[in-house]
């Protein structure tokens with residue numbers, strides 16, 4: 001059976017990972033630690049002789065910068081890269097910017113766990129006056145009003161990531177292209193759920209570390225044979 005290998009990577013530590021704040025589509029930078037995680041990821045890929053032809057990332061600086069640091073380590077900065085809003089982090093609605101511990105003190109641990117890890121409960125939404133409404137950001141000018149998220153559950157994120165995977169990334173892989181995807185904790189959890197057929201109530205337990213290459217071996221139906229971290 002033909003197997004395919006792809007590599008996923010969550011961005012390195014961001015400023016708001018460090019400050020324990022809900023991030024979502026907020027465009028925060030990598031910390032120095034995040035940059036060095038990305039460098040080590042690139043070195044590990046190099047030591048293990050990984051080769052790539054094409055990359056996908058999100059529209060958010062922390063994933064774009066992580067990818068570029070990894071590619072620099074691999075001497076592959078010249079590779080083509082598609083920047084796709086579908087790979088963005090889950091939009092965290094009105095929670096964006098809030099400290100997670102303070103929010104738990106205010107609303108209770110259980111409510112915050114539901115917002116963070118339930119499959120289909122969305123966070124409180126933003127309205128069009130919010131600085132976190134993506135329709136106010138020129139990078140999302142091509143999205144229709146229906147596509148612009150105002151606060152997503154993991155299920156909502158899954159419903160934009162997986163059609164993009166099936167319609168855009170799978171044909172690219174099938175044309176014999178070795179791909180690298182740099183994205184986010186929850187957009188990658190959605191992809192892992194699909195690739196490994198993880199149940200709705202089990203995906204709560206999957207936590208992806210920042211800046212560590214996640215290797216997937218896929219069968220001819222583009223489903224996981226196995227996955228491991230480098």
Ligand SMILES: O=C(O)[C@@H](CO)OP(=O)(O)O
Pocket residue numbers: 017021022023024025089090092116185186
């Ligand atoms: O804040 C976020 O955007 C995400 C990822 O950092 O957090 P969580 O782990 O709560 O989904």
